[in-house]
Amino acid sequence: MTGHGEASAQAASLTGVGAIPVARRPVSDRLRRALPKYAGPIFAVAFILLLYGPLVLLAVFSFNDSIVFSLPWSGFTTKWYTEAFADTNLRSALRNSIVVASIVAPVSVILGTLSAYAITRLRFRLRGPSAMLLAAPLVVPWLVIGISALIFFSKIHMALSWNTVVLMHIVVTFPLVTVLVSARLLRFDRTQEEAAIDLGASQLQVIRYVLLPHLVPALAASAILAFSWSFNNFEITFFVGGFDQLFPVWVYSTLRHATNLPIVNAISTLVSAAEVLLVYAAYLMITWRSGARSAREKADTFIGAIR
Amino acid sequence: MVELAVPRSRNLAARLARKMRPFWFLCSPMGVICALFVTPLIILVVMSFQHYSIYNTQSGFTLDNFRVLFTDPIYRGVAKDTIMMATTAMVIQLVIALPLSYFIAFRAGRWELPLLLLLVLVDELNPIVRIYAWRMLLGREGIINDFLGWIGLIDHPLDWLLFTKFSVILVLSTSWVNYTALPIYASMKAISPHLFEAAADLGAGVFTRWRRIVIPLAAPGIFIAIILVYIPLFTDFATPGLVGGTSSYMLGNSVADLMLTTGDWGGGAALSLVLLGAMAIISVVAYFLSRLNQLD
Numbered sequence: 186m187t188g189h190g191e192a193s194a195q196a197a198s199l200t201g202v203g204a205i206p207v208a209r210r211p212v213s214d215r216l217r218r219a220l221p222k223y224a225g226p227i228f229a230v231a232f233i234l235l236l237y238g239p240l241v242l243l244a245v246f247s248f249n250d251s252i253v254f255s256l257p258w259s260g261f262t263t264k265w266y267t268e269a270f271a272d273t274n275l276r277s278a279l280r281n282s283i284v285v286a287s288i289v290a291p292v293s294v295i296l297g298t299l300s301a302y303a304i305t306r307l308r309f310r311l312r313g314p315s316a317m318l319l320a321a322p323l324v325v326p327w328l329v330i331g332i333s334a335l336i337f338f339s340k341i342h343m344a345l346s347w348n349t350v351v352l353m354h355i356v357v358t359f360p361l362v363t364v365l366v367s368a369r370l371l372r373f374d375r376t377q378e379e380a381a382i383d384l385g386a387s388q389l390q391v392i393r394y395v396l397l398p399h400l401v402p403a404l405a406a407s408a409i410l411a412f413s414w415s416f417n418n419f420e421i422t423f424f425v426g427g428f429d430q431l432f433p434v435w436v437y438s439t440l441r442h443a444t445n446l447p448i449v450n451a452i453s454t455l456v457s458a459a460e461v462l463l464v465y466a467a468y469l470m471i472t473w474r475s476g477a478r479s480a481r482e483k484a485d486t487f488i489g490a491i492r
Numbered sequence: 493m494v495e496l497a498v499p500r501s502r503n504l505a506a507r508l509a510r511k512m513r514p515f516w517f518l519c520s521p522m523g524v525i526c527a528l529f530v531t532p533l534i535i536l537v538v539m540s541f542q543h544y545s546i547y548n549t550q551s552g553f554t555l556d557n558f559r560v561l562f563t564d565p566i567y568r569g570v571a572k573d574t575i576m577m578a579t580t581a582m583v584i585q586l587v588i589a590l591p592l593s594y595f596i597a598f599r600a601g602r603w604e605l606p607l608l609l610l611l612v613l614v615d616e617l618n619p620i621v622r623i624y625a626w627r628m629l630l631g632r633e634g635i636i637n638d639f640l641g642w643i644g645l646i647d648h649p650l651d652w653l654l655f656t657k658f659s660v661i662l663v664l665s666t667s668w669v670n671y672t673a674l675p676i677y678a679s680m681k682a683i684s685p686h687l688f689e690a691a692a693d694l695g696a697g698v699f700t701r702w703r704r705i706v707i708p709l710a711a712p713g714i715f716i717a718i719i720l721v722y723i724p725l726f727t728d729f730a731t732p733g734l735v736g737g738t739s740s741y742m743l744g745n746s747v748a749d750l751m752l753t754t755g756d757w758g759g760g761a762a763l764s765l766v767l768l769g770a771m772a773i774i775s776v777v778a779y780f781l782s783r784l785n786q787l788d
Contacts (some may be wrong), residue, residue, distance in 0.1 A: 223508070224596040229607060232592055235666055236614050239625035242635060296521045303517035315518060322529050324719075326771070328727035329536070329764045330529070332751050336539055336761065337532035340502050356528045388513070410616070415619045419730055424751070431508065433620045440734055442623060450628070453621040464616045468609075 188273070201208040214255035242484040246297055247450035272448055278435035279452075281298040281347050282416050285431060289354040290408045296355070297362025297411075298404060302392070304363070322357050330357060331424035338425065345427025353425050354415040360408045361414060406470040409463050417460075425477070432456070540761035548706075558760035567746065567763075574742040577657055577732075581664040583673040585721060586714070588665070593677040594706060598685060608677070609630035611670045619667060623734050626663045630654040630735065655737030663735050664725055672717040679713025680706065715782035722778075723771045727764075743767060 186461070250262035269275055303309075304316050320325040321331065336351045351412055381391045426434055438450055541553050561567050596607050614622075629635050630653040637649040653660055683705065691701045705713075729744030736742070743763065750760035 223589075225599045226603075228591065229595055229600065229603070232588065232669075233607070233610055236610070236670065239629050240617065240622065243621075243625040243628060246635075251704060296524060299517045300521040303514050304756075307517065309514040310509075311748075312514075315522065318525055319521060322525065325529075325533075325768070326727040326746060328729065329768055330532075332747060332760055332764055333532035333536040335751060336526070336757055337528075337535050340535055352528055356524060360522070363521075377569055388510075396749050413616045417616070420727075423730075433618060435617075435729060436620045436624060437734065440627070440692045453618070453624060457617050457621060460616050460618065461613065464613050 197323040229264045243450055245455045246458070249446070253446060265447040266455070267452040269448040269455075275435060275452060276432045277446065278432050281350075281429055282432035285347050285351050285354060285483075286415040288351050288410045289358055290412040292355050293359035293362045293411040293415075294404055294408045296359040296401070297407065298366050302357070302396075303365035303369055305367050320479055321358055321360075323360050323364075327357065327418070327420035331421040334421065335424045345425055345429075347426065347431065349425045349430040350422050350429070353421045354418060355464070357418070357421060358411045358414050362411055365410070366400065366408045369400060373399060402470045406467040407445060409467040409470065411465055413460055419422065505683060515655065537762045537765060539758055540765045542758050543763075544756075544758040554758075557758045558766070560759065561763055561766060565730065570741055570743055570746055573657070574744075575727060576622065577661050577664065577740065578722065580720065581661050581668070581725055582672075582722045584661070584665045585669045586671055586717070589673040589676050589712075590710070590718065593673050593680050593710070595785065596673075596677055597680040597683075597772075598688075608674075611673055611677075614670050620734075622667060623663055623731055626659070626666070627735050628658055630662075654735060655740075657736075657740045658743075659735040660706060660732050660740040665729050667728075667731065668721045668725065671720045675716035675720065676710055678711040679710045679716075683709045711782040714780050718778045719775050722774060727767055 202469075246264055248261050248263065249259055250258035250264070293434060300319050304312065304319070309315075330353065334349070339351050377399075378391050378395055381395050382388075386394065417433065419437065420429045423434050423437070430438070436449055436453070440455070441447075510589075536595045540557055543552070543556065543557070545552055563565045595603055600607055631637070631653065632651065634654070636653060637646070641649065641724045644674050687705050687709075688701055691705055696704065724740045726742075727744045727747075729742060729748050732745055733748075735746075747760050747763050747767070750763060
């Protein structure tokens with residue numbers, strides 16, 4: 186009832202109330218029937234444009250031969266890309282970020298898998314509190330973690346550098362891996378483990394020969410996602426990076442001083458493209474041998490795994 | 493949780509080994525958490541009760557940091573702005589995410605999965621780059637102003653698009669809306685579509701169906717969305733730093749400035765503790781609201 190009322194009200198406002206009454210009625214009738222059908226898709230498309238439109242325009246304008254981003258297209262160029270790679274600050278920021286993420290990812294996967302196994306497969310008195318403590322870095326805002334780390338490192342007289350960034354990224358990244366791997370372990374059919382134990386396998390043999398082969402895709406995907414979380418982290422990096430600039434901090438400070446903007450366009454486009462590829466790799470890893478047959482099951486598995 | 497069918501070992505050493513197993517698995521993760529997460533937080537709490545800046549390191553208990561926060565009109569103004577902008581952004585996100593999640597969950601058909609994957613993918617893109625892309629669009633010489641001028645809608649560029657509260661709220665909303673939509677989608681997906689048919693058969697209109705079925709059953713998802721999004725909105729300082737002007741300074745910027753510019757670490761620690769406390773309150777309130785709604 187109300188729905189039709191709304192639709193016709195919208196239709197009326199679209200056609201213009203008070204226009205020629207004879208001509209209006211069929212149009213509004215058609216609109217009233219069409220609106221509920223098309224409102225959803227239009228809304229969804231508008232939403233996706235809101236999320237991705239700016240990034241697409243960023244990519245397009247990174248090829249624009251002009252120092253400002255204004256509409257008259259000044260011609261195609263790739264010179265911002267060559268300039269971006271010639272920028273030594275940017276190169277060292279990218280290198281730092283990649284080095285940090287390459288250390289953070291495997292360490293997070295190991296720590297996250299250890300804790301996920303303990304929480305989902307072992308019984309001990311402090312299991313509940315342990316699980317809560319392991320999830321705590323996910324709840325406390327990065328700003329607070331960042332400044333507490335800044336104070337902490339100064340108290341223990343540890344100089345800020347990319348090393349301290351690695352330490353703090355591990356703290357906030359491995360709990361996410363714990364969540365991913367726990368989800369996978371909880372879905373795993375326990376009868377396989379029980380069968381192995383009945384056949385005389387020790388608990389460590391069960392892990393080695395039953396659980397790990399099953400976990401490989403989830404672990405690989407966790408590594409990729411951990412890499413991207415570390416690479417993208419701005420707040421913590423900002424506070425504990427010291428004089429070592431990492432990529433997000435480089436973008437932030439370059440924008441604050443508003444110099445060299447076209448190369449920010451170029452490198453942002455490249456980084457975003459690389460991230461899309463990484464996520465695609467994670468998608469392939471998670472859905473590989475997951476037992477999901479159709480595209481629908483694959484996507485379900487993927488979204489279930491990384492939420 | 494079902495225990496594994498391990499044959500009960502009579503050997504004391506083996507039993508001890510089994511009892512110690514959780515310790516071996518958890519000692520390194522817990523060690524990392526305690527050393528680099530719990531300890532810094534404890535130091536932060538201690539710091540907030542001290543006069544501590546790079547110029548003045550006298551220690552001793554004091555409540556001055558908190559007194560300044562609660563009496564200084566500057567902080568009161570910034571706090572008011574922060575609450576206003578974060579709340580507006582949260583409301584906008586809920587207004588977008590509720591119908592969107594409903595559409596994805598029940599109406600999208602074969603577009604359901606592509607839409608979900610797009611929602612997930614955006615999470616892995618660099619947040620600073622996403623903020624920057626908006627800044628490029630909204631600027632005085634940006635693409636939106638150019639476009640509006642080109643089609644003749646405006647004579648001179650709109651100044652309120654960038655470095656205002658508007659731009660901060662817009663960018664905050666678009667940066668976080670995927671986190672709002674996903675949990676709401678998950679809780680809506682659990683609603684049986686038969687409920688809608690039954691309600692429609694009984695004469696319930698769209699409004700009644702939303703009020704009596706969708707909102708109450710999606711309440712847990714809305715609760716998660718608020719925890720996931722509303723809380724970080726309060727501590728965001730990159731967005732106001734990049735697209736906000738002097739009028740859209742937020743508490744996260746105050747913390748960053750106290751720590752890095754002023755060097756007043758006691759004040760920064762106190763302010764971030766106050767923020768943590770506010771967040772705890774928000775989570776408890778959101779939790780009880782979601783429970784209340786379910787009883788309806």
